[in-house]
Amino acid sequence: MKLDFFVNDEAVSLETEPQRRLLDLLREDLGLTGTKEGCSEGECGACTVLLDGKAVHSCLTLAAQLQGRHVTTIEGLEKNGELDILQRCFVEEIAIQCGFCTTGMIMSAKALLLQNPNPTPKEIRTALSGNICRCSGYVQIVNAVSRAASEMGGGV
Amino acid sequence: MSTCYNPKTMDELGQALSQLTGRSLILAGGTDLVLRLRSKHLEPDALLSLSGVPDLQEIEITPERASIGAMSTMARVNQALDGLPDLQALADAAGGVGSPQIRNKGTIGGNAANASAAADLPPVLWLLNAQAEIMGPGGARRTIPVQELPDGHQGNTLAVGEVVVRFVIDRPPLKGWRSAFVKLGHRSQVTISRIGLAAALLQEEDGTVRDARIVAGAIKPVPFPLPAAEDILRGKRPDPALAVELGETFKGNTRRVYKENAAKGVFQDILLRFQ
Incomplete structure (x- = not known):
């Protein structure tokens, strides 16, 4: 086709x-x-x-x-050589270990913030419930998304 | 290489349905079919994708009826019905399917027509006496009660070239009723139901149950009503203390002993919704 x-x-x-x-x-x-x-x-x-x-x-x-x-x-996500705020926050919050789940995590988080710029930690966890990190670093990941939301003007 | 049909209108859909054979597949959201295509190495002679027909995604809620296009995703069904007391069970079920990614693609039509015993929406569609509108080859329409959609062997009763186009729920008979759905799985999110319980209650102002309807899913190949549980509830308040007695009504319906016991907890969860 x-x-x-x-x-x-x-x-x-x-x-x-x-x-x-x-x-x-x-x-x-x-x-x-x-x-x-x-x-x-x-x-x-x-x-x-x-x-x-x-x-x-x-x-x-x-x-x-x-x-x-x-x-x-x-x-x-990268625009004009600048990382998206979510990408930068994942780096700065050290929300990456092996990195394999990271792109999926960031895309799920992106979808959340597009729909809900001011999510609660519970809403962040629900949005990421379909993304598995086997290095087990969920706390940093949730923190990175919270921080990205507040930097984008939402604030958790 | 298989033929791919990508209709954009209901007329084109009717024409495409005329071309299908017993070896063709109809692709809705794909959250289940894509897995089966790959694991069973299916080689359909034709693939009919429903993604391009906007009419199939329409949701229309009026005081008289809820009309939900078969290609409405779980996320949209949840969003459209959440907060409507009579239809809340459908919002609950759709909002609890899989993960956000699954809810953004999986559809109400796929969930019902796929007829998995563990599917969450069928017990609710039974509870609310939904009608399934079906289109066949050439665009011919017929409507059946949703109870007639599964064949009892984890398949459906649709003929070759037939597809569910929408579900219609009559709302006047549900006036004053509240409904809810809860499920038991191995974890709280992204889980497959071991028990799905759909309940609708008509209550007096003081909470006393005037009438009750209970349908269970994920126990037998198809959902089934629990009239004994409905009898227990009538004339009483929906006190979670009734959960043990209500759970006993599962006896004889399942070979899995743990489900008989777990049903008590599921009843407790659902009764808390009607406090």
Whole structure:
């Protein structure tokens, strides 16, 4: 099928199989390897991207579902060489250990802050409930999202 | 390579449905189908994606009825119904499915048509006597009670080329009722139901239960009502102390002894919702 959609605000046109996963389109066809493949079953959240502004699993999204839609990946957060506030707060709060879950965590957090700029710690935990960190550093991650929210003008 | 149908209108959907065979698959949110495609190495002759039909995502709530397009995601169902006392159980169930990522893609139509025994929305759709509107080849429509959708073997009764397009709940019969759904899983978030309990109560001003409806899910292949539990509640206040007696009504319905005991806790949780 011919697929026309948007990745990080750029129009992309691909000839692809309808059953191809968004995860593979991003990593293999477009070279956007910031999105990680963890469990491939929609459990771990490592492959989280934004689809029309909402957090979804790219491992459970097929090319057949993407016509005309807008995908945002971790690569799309940096603007003019500047890290997104969320990315910077993850670095400064040391909310990263091995880093494998980090891009998914940040995309889930991004989806939350787009919808709710002033989340409570409980709302942050719910928003990140579909993202697993096996290094077990959730406290720093929640702190990083809280701090990003307050720096963006929300405040927790 | 399989054919892919990507209809944009209901008319195009009807035409695409005419092209499907027994080897074709219909793709809603994909949160379950994509897993099955991969684990079972399915090779459908055609894939019909429902993502591009805006009509299937419409939610319309009036005092007379709730009309919920089959492609409404769990997140949108939760958002649209949360706070409506008669329909609260549906908001609860949709809001508790999986993770945020799953709720942003998984759909009410997929959850019901997929007919997993552990699905959260079917017991609530049964409780609220929802009707499922179905479209077939060429756009032909028929409507069935949602109770007739599952086939009892974790599949559905839809014919080849049929798809659920929306659910309709009549609200006048629910006037004055409050509903709730609670589930028991292995953890508080991102969990699969071991018990799903949907309840609707019609209460007097002092809280006394005038009428009750209880439907359980995740126990048998399809949801089932618990008339014995409804009898216990009628004429009483929904006191959590009734939970033990109510939990006893699970006996004989499940081979898993832990569920008989756990049901008491689930009843306690749901009664607290009606205080």
